[in-house]
Amino acid sequence: MEPQQKSDLRSFFEPRSVAVVGSLREGQGEGYRVIQNLLHFGFTGNIYPINPSYSHVLGMRAYPTVNEVKEPIDLAMVITPPPTVAAVIEQCAQKGIKAVIVGTEGFAEAGEAGARLQQQLVDIAHSNGMRLIGPNTIGIVNTSNGLVTNPYLVDYDRIWKGSIAYASQTGFVGAQGQPLENRAYPISKMCDFGNKCDVNEVDLLDYLLDDSETKAIALHMEAVKGGRRFMDTLRKVTAHKPVLIFKVGRTEQGARASASHTGSLAGSVRVYDTVFKQAGAIQVRTWQEFWEIPKVFAYQPLPKGNRIAIVTLTGGVGVVAIDAAVEVGLAVAQLSDATVDRLVSFHPNLSRNPVDLGPIMVLTEDPLSILETTIGAVLDDANVDCATIVLAAGIERWASATVTMLDRLRPHISKPITIYIYGTKVSMTEQVARQLEAMRLPTYLELETAVKALGIAVEYAKIKSNLDRKAAY
Amino acid sequence: MEPQQKSDLRSFFEPRSVAVVGSLREGQGEGYRVIQNLLHFGFTGNIYPINPSYSHVLGMRAYPTVNEVKEPIDLAMVITPPPTVAAVIEQCAQKGIKAVIVGTEGFAEAGEAGARLQQQLVDIAHSNGMRLIGPNTIGIVNTSNGLVTNPYLVDYDRIWKGSIAYASQTGFVGAQGQPLENRAYPISKMCDFGNKCDVNEVDLLDYLLDDSETKAIALHMEAVKGGRRFMDTLRKVTAHKPVLIFKVGRTEQGARASASHTGSLAGSVRVYDTVFKQAGAIQVRTWQEFWEIPKVFAYQPLPKGNRIAIVTLTGGVGVVAIDAAVEVGLAVAQLSDATVDRLVSFHPNLSRNPVDLGPIMVLTEDPLSILETTIGAVLDDANVDCATIVLAAGIERWASATVTMLDRLRPHISKPITIYIYGTKVSMTEQVARQLEAMRLPTYLELETAVKALGIAVEYAKIKSNLDRKAAY
Numbered sequence: 001m002e003p004q005q006k007s008d009l010r011s012f013f014e015p016r017s018v019a020v021v022g023s024l025r026e027g028q029g030e031g032y033r034v035i036q037n038l039l040h041f042g043f044t045g046n047i048y049p050i051n052p053s054y055s056h057v058l059g060m061r062a063y064p065t066v067n068e069v070k071e072p073i074d075l076a077m078v079i080t081p082p083p084t085v086a087a088v089i090e091q092c093a094q095k096g097i098k099a100v101i102v103g104t105e106g107f108a109e110a111g112e113a114g115a116r117l118q119q120q121l122v123d124i125a126h127s128n129g130m131r132l133i134g135p136n137t138i139g140i141v142n143t144s145n146g147l148v149t150n151p152y153l154v155d156y157d158r159i160w161k162g163s164i165a166y167a168s169q170t171g172f173v174g175a176q177g178q179p180l181e182n183r184a185y186p187i188s189k190m191c192d193f194g195n196k197c198d199v200n201e202v203d204l205l206d207y208l209l210d211d212s213e214t215k216a217i218a219l220h221m222e223a224v225k226g227g228r229r230f231m232d233t234l235r236k237v238t239a240h241k242p243v244l245i246f247k248v249g250r251t252e253q254g255a256r257a258s259a260s261h262t263g264s265l266a267g268s269v270r271v272y273d274t275v276f277k278q279a280g281a282i283q284v285r286t287w288q289e290f291w292e293i294p295k296v297f298a299y300q301p302l303p304k305g306n307r308i309a310i311v312t313l314t315g316g317v318g319v320v321a322i323d324a325a326v327e328v329g330l331a332v333a334q335l336s337d338a339t340v341d342r343l344v345s346f347h348p349n350l351s352r353n354p355v356d357l358g359p360i361m362v363l364t365e366d367p368l369s370i371l372e373t374t375i376g377a378v379l380d381d382a383n384v385d386c387a388t389i390v391l392a393a394g395i396e397r398w399a400s401a402t403v404t405m406l407d408r409l410r411p412h413i414s415k416p417i418t419i420y421i422y423g424t425k426v427s428m429t430e431q432v433a434r435q436l437e438a439m440r441l442p443t444y445l446e447l448e449t450a451v452k453a454l455g456i457a458v459e460y461a462k463i464k465s466n467l468d469r470k471a472a473y
Numbered sequence: 474m475e476p477q478q479k480s481d482l483r484s485f486f487e488p489r490s491v492a493v494v495g496s497l498r499e500g501q502g503e504g505y506r507v508i509q510n511l512l513h514f515g516f517t518g519n520i521y522p523i524n525p526s527y528s529h530v531l532g533m534r535a536y537p538t539v540n541e542v543k544e545p546i547d548l549a550m551v552i553t554p555p556p557t558v559a560a561v562i563e564q565c566a567q568k569g570i571k572a573v574i575v576g577t578e579g580f581a582e583a584g585e586a587g588a589r590l591q592q593q594l595v596d597i598a599h600s601n602g603m604r605l606i607g608p609n610t611i612g613i614v615n616t617s618n619g620l621v622t623n624p625y626l627v628d629y630d631r632i633w634k635g636s637i638a639y640a641s642q643t644g645f646v647g648a649q650g651q652p653l654e655n656r657a658y659p660i661s662k663m664c665d666f667g668n669k670c671d672v673n674e675v676d677l678l679d680y681l682l683d684d685s686e687t688k689a690i691a692l693h694m695e696a697v698k699g700g701r702r703f704m705d706t707l708r709k710v711t712a713h714k715p716v717l718i719f720k721v722g723r724t725e726q727g728a729r730a731s732a733s734h735t736g737s738l739a740g741s742v743r744v745y746d747t748v749f750k751q752a753g754a755i756q757v758r759t760w761q762e763f764w765e766i767p768k769v770f771a772y773q774p775l776p777k778g779n780r781i782a783i784v785t786l787t788g789g790v791g792v793v794a795i796d797a798a799v800e801v802g803l804a805v806a807q808l809s810d811a812t813v814d815r816l817v818s819f820h821p822n823l824s825r826n827p828v829d830l831g832p833i834m835v836l837t838e839d840p841l842s843i844l845e846t847t848i849g850a851v852l853d854d855a856n857v858d859c860a861t862i863v864l865a866a867g868i869e870r871w872a873s874a875t876v877t878m879l880d881r882l883r884p885h886i887s888k889p890i891t892i893y894i895y896g897t898k899v900s901m902t903e904q905v906a907r908q909l910e911a912m913r914l915p916t917y918l919e920l921e922t923a924v925k926a927l928g929i930a931v932e933y934a935k936i937k938s939n940l941d942r943k944a945a946y
Contacts (some may be wrong), residue, residue, distance in 0.1 A: 105832050109788070110822060155868050155897055170789020175897075177787070177865070182899040222792060248789075253805045254796035257788070257827055286921050287793065314650070315582070315730070316643020316721075319695060320760065323727035332726045349583060354730055359578050392650070395628050424628055424648075426655040426903055448759050 008131050009199070009207035011099035013142045013189055015074030017046035019066050019097070021088050022079035022151070024049055024057045030079040030103060030151035032057060034139075037154055037175075042146035048073060066095040077139060077149045079103035085135070086120045093128035100125065102135035103151050108195045109136055122197050131203070137194025138171040143187050144213055152176035162186020164294045165208050167201065168220035169193050178291070184434050185291060186298045188213040200225055205233045209240060216242045216297035218290055219281075222249045222258040224272075231279050238280030239467040242297050242460040245281050246290040247272050280463040282456055289452065292444060296453035299440035300416040302461040305385035307333035308454060309378045310354035311371075312390040313361060317420070317447060318354030321388055324448045328455025330386075339381040346370055353378075368398075368405050379415050386416045386454045390447070393423035393432035403435045410439050416457055419443040420450040481604050482672070482680035484572035486615045486662055488547030490519035492539050492570070494561050495552035495624070497522055497530045503552040503576060503624035505530060507612075510627055510648075515619035521546060539568040550612060550622045552576035558608070559593045566601035573598065575608035576624050581668050582609055582733070595670050604676070610667025611644040616660050617686055625649035635659020637767045638681050640674065641693035642666050651764070657907050658764060659771040661686040673698055678706045682713060689715045689770035691763055692754075695722045695731040697745075704752050711753030712940040715770050715933040718754050719763040720745050753936040755929055762925070765917060769926035772913035773889040775934040778858035780806035781927060782851045783827035784844075785863040786834060790893070790920060791827030794861055797921045801928030803859075812854040819843055826851075841871075841878045852888050859889045859927045863920070866896035866905035876908045883912050889930055892916040893923040 018038065022031025031051060035058055038047055048071075049057045052064040063069050066076060076092045078085060078100055085104055092100050107118035118135060125132045133139065139149030143161040148154070154175040165188050166173055174192060178185075188211065191204055201219060208214045217237070224230050237243055249258035250269045276283055284290050308330040312318040322332055335343070335353050343350035347360040355374055361367040378384055393399040419441055423429035433443040444450035491511065495504025504524060508531055511520055521544075522530045525537040536542050539549060549565045551558060551573055558577055565573050580591035591608060598605045606612065612622030616634040621627070627648040638661050639646055647665060661684065664677055674692060681687045690710070697703050710716055722731035723742045749756055757763050781803040785791040795805055808816070808826050816823035820833040828847055834840040851857055866872040892914055896902035906916040917923035 105835075110832070153868065168789065170787060170792075172787045172789040172895075176867070177895060177897065179897050179899050179902070181897075220789070222789075248792045248796055250796045251799035253799050254792050257795045257825075258792045286919070288919055288921075314643060314645045315733070316641065316645040316693070316695075319643075319721045319727050319731045322730045323721055323723050326724035326726050349733075352730075352733055356733075359583070362578075394649070395626065422645075422650060424650065424652050424654075426652050427900060429652070430899055446759070446761055448761075 008098060009203055011074045012101070012131070012133060012140060012199070013147065013207070014145065015045055015099065015147070017048065017071060017073050017075070018043070018147070018149075019048040019050050019069065019073045019076040019092075021050040021066070021076055022103070024051045024054045024062060033153060034077050034079065034149055034151050035060070037148040037150045038146070040154065040157070041148040041159065043148070044145045045074075046071065065091050066097065067091055069095070073097050075099045075101070077101045077103060079151050082106040082114065082117055086117065086124060089121055089124050089130070093124060093130055098130055100130060101133040101137060101139045101149055102194075103137055103139060103149070104134075105136045107135040108197070118195060118197050125198055132198035133191070134194040135197065137192045138174045138176065139192060141175065141187065141190035143189075148175060150175050156181040160184045160186055161188070163188050163213060163215035163298050165189040165191075165211070165214045165217045167191040167193065167204055167217070169196065169222045170220065173220055182430065183291070184437055186295060196225065202229050202233045205237045205243070209237045214241065216244070216294050218244045218246070218294045220246045220248065220290060227275065231275050234276075234279035234281055238463060239471070243281040244284050244290070244294055244456070245276055246284050246287075247276070280467065282459055282463075284456075288446065289449060292446070292449050293453045293456055295437070295442045296416065296418060296457050297460070299442055301414070302464070303386040303416050303454065303458045304461070306458045307331045307383060307385045308451070309333045309335070309381070309384045309387040310390070311375055311378055311387060312354050312356050312358070313392055314358045314390070315356045317390050318356050320447055321390070321420075321451050322354060324451040325455065328452050330451070330455050330458060333381070333384045335378070336381050336383050339377050342377045343374060346374070350374070368401050372405050372409055375409060376412060379413055379417070384415065386458070388450050388454060389417055389419050391419055391421045393421050393429045396428065399423070399428060399432045403432060406436060406441060407439055410441065416454065417441065418450040418453050420447045421445065481571060482676055484547045485574070485604070485606060485613060485672070486620065486680070487618065488518055488572065488620070490521065490544060490546050490548070491516070491620070491622075492521040492523050492542065492546045492549040492565075494523040494539070494549060495576070497524045497527045497535060506626060507550050507552065507622055507624050508533070510621040510623045511619070513627065513630070514621040514632065516621070517618045519544065538564050539570065540564055542568070546570050548572045548574070550574045550576060552624050555579040555587065555590055559590070559597060562594055562597045562603070566597060566603055571603055573603060574606040574610060574612045574622055575667075576610055576612060576622070577607075578609045580608045581670070591668060591670050598671055605671035606664070607667040608670065610665045611647045611649065612665060614648065614660065614663035616662075621648060623648050629654040633657045633659055634661070636661050636686060636688035636771050638662040638664075638684070638687045638690045640664040640666065640677055640690070642669065642695045643693065646693055655903065656764070657910050659768060669698065675702050675706045678710045678716070682710045687714065689717070689767050691717045691719070691767045693719045693721065693763060700748065704748050707749075707752035707754055711936060712944070716754040717757050717763070717767055717929065718749055719757050719760075720749070753940065755932055755936075757929075761919065762922060765919070765922050766926045766929055768910070768915045769889065769891060769930050770933070772915055774887070775937070776859040776889050776927065776931045777934070779931045780804045780856060780858045781924070782806045782808070782854070782857045782860040783863070784848055784851055784860060785827050785829050785831070786865055787831045787863070788829045790863050791829050793920055794863070794893075794924050795827060797924040798928065801925050803924070803928050803931060806854070806857045808851070809854050809856050812850050815850045816847060819847070823847070841874050845878050845882055848882060849885060852886055852890070857888065859931070861923050861927060862890055862892050864892055864894045866894050866902045869901065872896070872901060872905045876905060879909060879914060880912055883914065889927065890914065891923040891926050893920045894918065
């Protein structure tokens with residue numbers, strides 16, 4: 001059967017009503033927890049608990065099946081035992097539901113019998129014009145309408161609304177496993193494809209291309225189905241929005257491990273590398289990069305060139321930053337004479353990039369004012385396209401003064417920057433990082449990631465301008 | 474002049490008395506702060522504040538010069554303005570002090586005039602049989618005797634005593650910049666070489682080779698002086714203790730940045746790579762690896778082979794762990810039939826490595842007991858040499874039960890393991906990580922680093938056994 005219209009994914013992410021089919025046992029039942037999360041994160045639509053053994057749950061009426069619900073239902077989250085799922089999906093079809101997420105585990109990832117069960121679900125869905133996400137998934141998140149279909153306990157209150165869409169083939173990328181609130185990742189949508197029996201990256205990319213709330217896409221992938229369509233769609237999206245891909249199962253052994261947990265084959269790494277490159281996607285290499293690098297796109301314009309300046313408080317960090325910059329394809333900016341003159345008026349050592357304020361910070365009564373002027377001067381320099389600023393979140397007084405200084409400087413910053421922050425206390429460093437990000441300054445706890453994020457922003461800017469140029473002919 | 478005996482570095486790290494020469498201005502003076510840190514971290518020897526403008530500081534008598542001190546002085550920490558340092562060192566020589574750390578900045582790293590001043594210090598030292606660390610350094614730490622010569626405020630109470638020596642060419646690797654207490658790095662000694670005008674890696678390696686408190690050495694390096702001696706010494710040390718090197722200034726531009734902040738040239742990256750390899754040292758690639766990987770050597774025996782098992786709570790993490798393992802030269806262990814039989818009795822899906830307990834954790838009433846049995850079974854398997862265990866520090870009840878379970882299991886673990894811990898709250902994840910490390914289980918917040926640490930342990934085990942074999946001929 002042919003792929004559906006992209007409007008179909010709107011029923012997944014923007015449903016006016018959700019049926020939750022599964023165990024409603026208090027606190028423990030998967031259905032109960034999905035409903036709990038929908039309430040907790042303030043889902044704006046109607047919720048219909050479905051379970052023949054309950055009349056009420058969490059203050060809501062429960063229905064034996066979806067067919068007893070009179071109102072229309074846009075989305076069903078189904079998390080019943082494997083042998084029962086096909087019948088539930090039949091009922092959803094009868095009710096006219098067009099979007100179903102199957103959370104249940106125990107399908108293709110569990111062996112041949114599971115794979116046959118999974119094929120049944122696909123057959124029912126396709127013969128009824130219905131789309132399926134999963135099975136074996138925690139489902140989706142939309143921070144605009146409070147839709148969180150997670151069947152696990154999420155022990156915090158907030159998933160930050162922002163412009164990054166995260167998608168994956170594992171529930172590990174989910175609110176129940178990640179410190180989404182603490183790290184304040186700016187999220188628009190999330191999607192765990194699970195076994196990816198129907199809805200896959202192609203559908204999601206298509207949807208996100210038109211999603212005005214999504215500015216960048218981070219994709220964890222184990223395997224792709226439909227290579228040609230994937231490549232075409234990917235190319236279409238990367239012309240408008242950066243797509244960062246964390247392709248795992250890169251080794252033969254990793255690919256085998258992947259097959260055993262999602263029931264799909266990972267394929268050759270070289271083929272993927274080529275496809276991603278040709279389609280204008282950019283690869284990230286670790287979980288940390290997958291989570292952290294996208295935010296460089298959330299708050300700031302793209303760099304206009306690849307010349308980076310480093311403003312640091314310690315020379316040793318400057319050296320590593322320069323190594324990291326060069327390795328990711330950035331050029332070390334040559335500061336203009338005017339900038340050098342300004343900086344040298346503070347200290348004769350400040351004539352070079354990286355600008356190492358270390359020696360001067362201990363000599364002056366007002367180091368923050370020099371830091372402020374230096375960051376301003378460096379970013380004003382026409383030879384500089386972007387910058388990584390190194391900050392310390394050591395003692396509290398200094399940390400809060402730094403935040404105030406950047407708050408003052410922020411409106412004057414028009415080029416993309418990243419901040420690397422280090423400190424003597426983990427909690428203080430995390431806290432200051434979040435304060436800076438609340439000011440839309442992407443802040444990193446790992447120096448190399450802070451620099452690499454700018455490198456990837458430059459890489460995407462080049463991809464986009466090449467595509468724009470082609471489009472102009 | 475010829476290099477000194479290695480006993481000379483004992484005056485640096487194991488002094489019975491320390492003179493601190495510098496500003497004693499309350500709270501702000503560098504000398505004052507050094508003394509504050511010595512007191513704060515419980516230095517066990519005598520402290521002599523030296524400054525002609527003060528008669529007392531911090532409840533201690535101050536002396537105009539070192540020569541007014543009647544008792545012998547083993548070590549002087551000098552942090553006076555650049556033009557005065559030579560005279561102070563002359564006085565130290567007259568007093569018979571054999572070890573001097575020069576904290577002062579503004580020597581070779583500040584230009585030619587500074588380089589000439591620095592040469593003066595070296596000349597005075599060498600003609601008096603004195604060794605110098607620095608200039609431009611925060612000095613050293615010895616966790617055995619509370620020696621912390623840091624001239625900056627350290628706003629926490631504890632540097633954890635352990636068996637890793639960290640050395641660097643930047644003060645960034647220091648108690649005033651790093652969360653040493655929060656992260657509980659197990660430290661024996663620390664040394665910031667600064668401009669490295671005299672004491673360098675060769676001297677330190679020589680000293681650490683015989684230091685019974687040091688089991689592994691982590692070396693941040695920008696440049697090496699005396700390539701041949703360095704290589705010989707390095708080879709001698711790696712036969713007994715792992716040496717992990719974070720060589721920075723790897724790019725030409727990074728090397729130039731290095732020259733400008735420490736006044737030394739970084740040299741060709743290929744030469745270094747070859748030298749390190751031939752000498753049996755292992756390179757790490759990021760700050761995070763520099764800090765985190767050494768601890769794999771602190772608590773556990775070396776692996777007897779390269780076959781890794783992964784016990785995970787989520788399949789997606791298993792795939793990435795396997796990729797990381799293969800990329801660092803580990804082999805994916807093939808579990809024995811007996812182990813498979815045991816695991817399959819819990820769940821039919823548990824027949825493979827990575828052992829993904831995810832599907833079973835939600836089905837059982839007592840998931841921790843299954844986790845405990847699984848870890849035990851996997852580590853008992855003769856086909857397994859080491860393991861990375863994936864743990865969740867999600868909700869508090871689960872986290873503390875996990876810690877208790879591992880505390881029970883710990884005495885039965887005889888093979889090296891690393892733990893990767895993830896969670897929904899950063900503070901909880903950090904806290905549980907420290908509880909596990911207090912049980913001598915090296916715990917990582919980054920999956921790939923946890924796996925790579927075992928890879929590096931295996932690499933060192935091979936280096937050592939090759940050297941042992943050669944030595945046997």
